[in-house]
Amino acid sequence: MTVYKPKASPYYHFDYQYRGVRYHGSTNCKSKRDAERFERDHRTEVATGKKGKPSVTLDEGIGIYWDAKGKFDRNAKVTEYQLGNVLRLIGPKTLLQDIGDIEVARMVALRRIEPSFPNRRIKRGEVRPAVSAATVNRETELLRRAHRFLAKKYKIADDPIEWGSHLLKEPKERVREASPEEEAALFAVLTERYPDMADLVEFALLSGARRTAVVKLLWSKVDQRRGTASVHTKGDVWHEFPLTDRMKEIIANRPRVGPFVFTYVCERPAPARADRPRRIKGERYPFSKEGWNRKWYRALDEAGITDFRFHDLRHTAASRITRASNLKVTQKLLGHTRIETTARYAHVGDDDIRRAMDAVQQSRNSPELVGEKSTETRRKPYIRRIK
Known part of the structure; x- marks a missing residue:
């Protein structure tokens, strides 16, 4: 018998295996003899198929x-x-x-x-x-x-x-996309005041990559010959995507200092901290994850843009790619495993629906289709001759 009494329990417990399945638990018996009898009965029930609930933690x-x-x-x-x-x-x-x-x-x-x-x-x-x-x-x-x-x-x-x-009620999806006017105003401010950040933001807008992925983009993960780049993303995986001509131009113009593509010029010195070395004015350093938030929100304020987050650049890229192609292409670009996730990023508005409906209407009224219809209407009906 395999009964025993744990230190924290007044009852004997059993623990055995039958055909590769472990059975264990409390016998609710304080007497060892009663516990052994309980285990014997338990084994019999398991062997005869009457016991169908193995004790699996x-x-x-x-x-x-x-x-x-x-x-x-x-x-x-x-x-x-x-x-x-x-x-x-x-x-x-x-x-x-x-x-x-x-x-x-x-x-x-x-x-x-x-x-x-x-x-x-x-x-x-x-x-x-x-x-x-x-x-x-x-x-x-x-x-x-x-x-x-x-x-x-x-x-x-x-x-x-x-x-x-x-299941908890999830909030309604956030629908926020940069308009062409907002994009122009934002880059006007960034290009003039924060040129290093302008390159980073534009690359994020074109690639649809997350902020951390763009900030940590490595030179070793950029292949200019093949025209691809790889970023480290969620799930501890490397996601590869193609580079457009403009994205290649942005990378080619970046100063190659250190392992990261995107760096900035330090404007004022700073002492060493636990998470970073000392900063020297005029030297280039990689962007931190959130250290430049103040400049980002200042640029948004100067551009007159409200209720806009850096992650909305990813939503903007997804929506534009979907309009120009389809949801599967957007899923591939963003590196999503489930297309349902992509659907939450690619926003469709009334103007998109209206343009799609107009395109269908124009295709129905095309000269080729109208000509085919008119030809069909001129055909003589087939009349079956009855002998």
Whole structure:
């Protein structure tokens, strides 16, 4: 027999394997003899098929799901991170058959109030935003997939959890695109006052790449001969995209100092800090992730542009590429794994719909089509002769 008494429990527990499946848990017996009898009966039920719920912890189940499914996801690192959050919030020792609506609701509530980007430095007085509803929903949906996979594998019974009731309401997609007039006003300010930033912003607008990806663009990841560049993006992957003639020109005109393509000239010296060395006036340094925010928002203010974020450059690029081609091309450029994500970036307005309708109308009234219709109308009808 394999019964034992944990230090923190007054009851004996059992732990054994049958045909490669582990069964363990509390016998709810304080007597060792009673516990051994309980385990013997449990083994008999399992061997005869009457016991259909093996005691599998969430920790074990997540490991099984990872080996069978998770590590083969395209964004496996994101999946691994999300599974870690699920395991941490529900508890690694929680049995699969004990996970119900209460446990899922608790996980959602705890995750919702956690701060996003916990390792990021914040300025004095700045409030760290909470985890977004979309992030919580993605992790809840991942738990649903893992739970259903494991429930079927171990015959834990039907899935009684009402998963839809645990999904948070996500805010309506942000629709903000730079107009041609706003673009011209912005670059007029940037070119005059912040020429180094002007190149960075224009490259972001043409490529649709995220801010961090553009800021950290390496010379070693630019292939001028092939006309491509690669940026490090979400999921710890390298995303490659083609370069237009203007993007090649921007890169060719950048001073090649250090490993990064985009650098700026230091305007005033600064002492060394924990996250960077000393700054010397007149020397070039790579852009930090957020250190130039003040100049960016000052340029927007001088250009008369309101309610515009740097990430809206990515939305602008996506919308323009979609109008000029299709959503699949935009998905390839942005490096999205799901086209549904791309659809949230590529905005369609009434003017776009109207232009598409006008194009269809003009094609219907084209001379070629009208000529074919008129020819058809002049044809004599076919009359069947009856003998």
